[in-house]
Amino acid sequence: MKAFFVAGTGTDLGKTHVGCALLETARRRGLRVEAFKPVVSGFDPAAPETSDPARLAAALGRAGAWADVSPRRYRAPLAPNLAARMEGDTLRMSDLVADCRTWLADRDADLALVEGAGGVMSPMTDDATNLDLMVALALPVLLVAGSYLGTASHLLTALEVVRARSLAVAAIVVSESLDAPDLHQTVDMLRAFERRTPILVAPRKGWDATELADALQA
Template sequence: MTAACVFVAGSHTDVGKTFVACALIRAARTAGLSVEALKPIASGFAPADWADSDPGRLLDALGRPRSDDELDRMTPWRFAAPLAPPMAATLEGRTLPLAPVVEFCAERLAASRADLFVLEGVGGLMSPLADGATGLDLMAALNLPALLVGGGYLGAISHTLTALEVLRARGQAVAAVVVSQDARPDAPDFAESAALVAVHAGATPVLSAPRYGTTDWADKALALVGDLPRVLATV
């Protein structure tokens, strides 16, 4: 039975969920822990060149080959258009009900014997993930704690704190908020942004994740995730 599992959710799209998930995976492996990861749905996926895609980067972090079999295990629902998955699915004449996604994830979680299981969502927390369902709905159905990733762009503080309040309102456990640095030169001061999030986050730990340099924050995130173990047999 997996000792700990976490749902890496974003306050917005392209805030660094995969960056944070990969850093968490590498920190766990460096600590000698066994790790599994899953990103069940991906849109904007190019089959001919997916090495630098989110699934490809997760496989690299796990130390696994970029093979078709590993890709199918990591991300079985893949869509070409860079849109919310239900919209991308419609363009391909497909439907995307939530139930099969929940069933697939729950089976993988229950069968895992890894020390850590990382499941990454799609887009922002409230982005449509399946027909009539959001990323939060998948998290809640699986009863997973969140590692909430916020950005460093102008307006990101509001997005991050709003997502945190939504998680609290739904009764979802939050291991930590990770503020991911924005690479744009006109972004607000990173340290000040993270500090402001921390002021308003209350008891929820807030970690700063610079894009370059130290990765000590990933070790801290790993410790916080380990403090929120889930009994997966109840999923």
């Protein structure tokens, strides 16, 4: 089984957009796919179909499986630790790591994605970030950035931080930011600074993740 951690250089950049497209492409190739988002905030129980877990579940071909995709769900659109606290809960990194390891061990799939919450350095618990979860799992990273002004600094900084913790970056995807500079122009600029890892383009509409699937399969 090939497993990857889907991380972002920031919040709301398109991690789920990229993950769903990759899962759908893999399914079209006849591969067995799975996805896990260990914790999600900003979840509306009255409209679960609008959530990231529901989008991932739909991409798996199991639209009703959103509760399995994200077992820890909180309503407030805040960092997971703060959203959990508002509901009288306390998130612990040891629990999140255990959830992910158990989930990975139980999968019978060709491709499995674990999606973080927020950016690489976004808090997950009161004393740990996404990066701490990434290091504990030691999965190759699929790093998602936006195309907005300033994304170069955010992406290159995230790369430095991730690599400093000895994590492999399998691919970089620049997801189109709405009302942002030209997507392809942004990617061309980034490629001048990052030559070790392929940088791919993910438009918001009509994107086929074939190139990404090929890069990860290599």
